[in-house]
Amino acid sequence: MSDPRPRLGVPVDEWETDVLVIGGGLAGLVAARVAGTAGARVTVLAKGFAGADGVSPFAGGVALCLFPEDDLDAFLDEHEWACEGLVHREAVTRVAAISGRLWEWLAAQGVPVEREPLGTLRRRWLRVGGRSRVPRLALESVSFMRHLRRCALAAGARILDHGVVTELLTGEDGGVAGAVGFRYQEGRLFRIRARAVVLAAGGCAWRGAHMGVHSAMGEGYGLAARAGAELASMEYCTSYIATCSLFDSHGQDVLAALGGRFRNRLGENILERHGEPDPAPPQRLTLAMLTEWLEGRGPVVFDLRAIPAERRRQWERDFPLVARALARTGVDVFAQPVPWIPGFTGSIAGSGGVRTLDLAGRTTVPGLFAVGDTACRTPVVGAGSGLTYLNLSWALASGYWAGAAAAELAREGLPAPTEPAVEAEAWNRALAPLGREGGTRPVDVLRRLQRLVVDPERNFFRSAAGLKSSLRDLEGVWDDVCRLAAADWHDLVRCHEVEHATLTALAMFSSALVRQETRGWHRRLDFPRRDDTHWRRWTVARLEPCGERPAFRVHTIALEDPAAFDARLPAAEVGVLP
Ligand SMILES: Cc1cc2nc3c(=O)[nH]c(=O)nc-3n(C[C@H](O)[C@H](O)[C@H](O)COP(=O)(O)OP(=O)(O)OC[C@H]3O[C@@H](n4cnc5c(N)ncnc54)[C@H](O)[C@@H]3O)c2cc1C
Incomplete structure (x- = not known):
């Protein structure tokens, strides 16, 4: 090349x-x-x-x-x-x-x-x-x-x-x-x-x-x-973290700890309804929020009325970015519950x-x-x-x-030299979209990706059939990635971003297909239970050369396997700590 x-x-x-x-x-x-x-x-x-x-x-x-x-x-x-x-x-x-x-x-x-x-x-x-x-x-x-x-x-x-x-x-x-x-x-x-x-x-x-x-x-x-x-x-x-539908927010967990309650259209505390502790781990809260929506009891609002004024002021001091965004909406979300949604993270x-x-x-x-x-x-x-x-x-x-x-x-010295052909290929990949005519736009590829990845019906409630369908759709996305066109250097940034985001989606769906249980953020409708007998394991994905399109080969490793992770303190110490 x-x-x-x-x-x-x-x-x-x-x-x-x-x-x-x-x-x-x-x-x-x-x-x-x-x-x-x-x-x-x-x-x-x-x-x-x-x-x-x-x-x-x-x-x-x-x-x-x-x-x-x-x-x-x-x-x-x-x-x-x-x-x-x-x-x-x-x-x-x-x-x-x-x-x-x-x-x-x-x-x-x-x-x-x-x-x-x-x-x-x-x-x-x-x-x-x-x-x-x-x-x-x-x-x-x-x-x-x-x-x-x-x-x-x-x-x-x-x-x-x-x-x-x-x-x-x-x-x-x-x-x-x-x-x-x-x-x-x-x-x-x-x-x-x-x-x-x-x-x-x-x-x-x-x-x-x-x-x-x-x-x-x-x-x-x-x-x-x-x-x-x-x-x-x-x-x-x-993963999804609850965020206010009126403005971009963080600090929700702290609001919940101060007395905020998520309620459905009927005014019920949704965590109580789902038998979850309050506050709940984010994956449990997401499940409760999405279930309320899907079963017709949405929207879910965050009721902050029980938070005392002094604690609210402390929260505003601790989370100034969100407090400013909140003030700009003109709605007092502490006095009037407003919808919150699971924001994809x-x-x-x-x-x-x-x-x-x-x-x-x-x-x-x-x-x-x-x-x-x-x-x-x-x-x-x-x-x-x-x-x-x-x-x-x-x-x-x-x-x-x-x-x-x-x-x-x-300290061991210089790295080994890189073969010229390897470097030429790297430059080719870096610059290929620049000046390409009639190709795909990064924003269009991103939209296609988001439909597969962000939509909870596809990627929170997973099944073998759904994951296989997403993997098939990703093949089409990859073909678009190969035809990406960048009008200028800024556009070239977007091209590389969507290319890596596509590879990440591929690794995610391939690994999700392998884990046949439900645990934490990974939910399988076809394997709805946590299975500690077979799945105290981590998945490991490796990119394999596979014809025109990339593919990940996935295997698993037991947590107890000494090769899985060495958690001893690293030997290198630089004496920077007091
Ligand atoms: C809204 C929000 C609230 C959060 N609140 C908390 C919290 O309260 N407590 C908590 O523990 N965690 C929180 N987190 C998570 C926490 O912020 C992150 O886990 C942490 O900051 C990650 O730091 P990082 O350095 O790994 O990544 P980042 O801060 O994302 O830095 C990545 C860097 O890599 C650069 N980069 C990316 N691609 C390239 C490239 N190709 N070439 C060169 N540079 C590149 C980026 O420009 C950036 O400089 C929150 C996250 C979000 C989104």
Whole structure:
């Protein structure tokens, strides 16, 4: 395959770095900070503006923060129940146990976190996601992320904003060797050689109906799968979080803990009606909401009238983004119940992602690490959701461990060279849609994808027949992907996004077909029960060359298998923690 660059005459920037971090969200910036502190040359590439794009700045800022004196076992028992199994208990223990120290470490560097008068971190105890008491920090995620960017820069990281990675490069030894892509604001290509690559490119939400998820298009999964890495638990790339129908919201879980109640058209408390605890884990709340709609008792409203005024004011202080949106509607949702809907959040409140072998985020490709929402989070959130408290702590811990391990690996020297034919193919794929005439538009392909993925009747209530039909429809979508046309560099970003989102959908439906039980976010109408006898297993999906169209081969691995996950503390320590 010939290299298209000379034909297009586009300038190429060539760089070399020790650790390449792809993604400028919480996980990526923490990895950059840690690797930089450990002495590595670090380059961060972000599709938008690192520290201001990705999901992280939209987070409700409810972050798990445990201290040694807390009852870890009680937390774990409740967590395992709410996650409906598939959790690796040792892995959650490690993340929970390090959470307090890591937040303390960030606070010590000036990252804005509330403190008690005596100087300790201010924690609030909250009923969230079906758990009765979770010690959490309240972060204001926008200023928090802005500060984190400064922390990464202070550690010497070079940040390249508006850079889209389109392909990972592998060396002749099969290990990762860098990445290629383009910077759409300048119309320039880049090629970066790196000994270690930390994939922190977020999750996949197929531009679903929830605030903050617009940039999460599965690029981390697609890039990793193409480079030969395995994906895991991809059936858990579907999730819905209740969101107000009048404005984009987060913080719903906290409102529920303060006394908010979801009611159907008859005024009944829907969780009570479905025999669920209140607040319920998000997957149980979603099931109750959708059932009410499907059985004709919708719309479902969120009744916030029982929340005392002082608690409401505290909530508005804790969730300023939503409070402002709320004020703009002109409707007092605390006085007048308004409809809430299940907003699709894809893998973000789910847990599928790049398979990691250990807590340092090593993948099956040497030198490639996966962190945050890009990594499979089933070991820590099982079949349920970590969105309302554990995701942020996971992004922080996984970024910390991977940053340290990547810096250590980079000391071993340069990556193996990449074969010219491999690189030419990477450039071809990167640039193919540019200037193609009469092709498909990315927005049209995305609409087709969304009909398959976001619609709960297809992707929440699953069955073998429905999944096979979705896989057949995806073949047509893939044919459209192969004919994508980009009018300019910005359009080219959208082309790559829908391509990766299509690969992610393929991995999701293929894995969902294999898991023959109902558990957490994965519901099978044809296998309606949880089956612990046969399904204490994770699915593993591998992209196989299969003629014209891609296909994933899926197998399973038992949780107890020592090869499934190594939850021992990573050896690499850089002494950044107090
Ligand atoms: C509305 C909302 C509220 C939430 N609230 C909470 C909460 O209260 N508590 C909690 O624990 N969790 C919460 N979460 C989840 C939490 O925010 C995320 O799990 C976490 O922030 C993920 O961080 P990340 O760094 O992995 O990904 P992201 O923050 O999504 O960062 C991904 C980065 O990768 C970049 N990128 C993507 N593709 C490419 C590419 N091809 N090339 C270069 N760069 C690329 C993006 O531009 C971005 O910089 C919430 C999520 C949402 C959507």
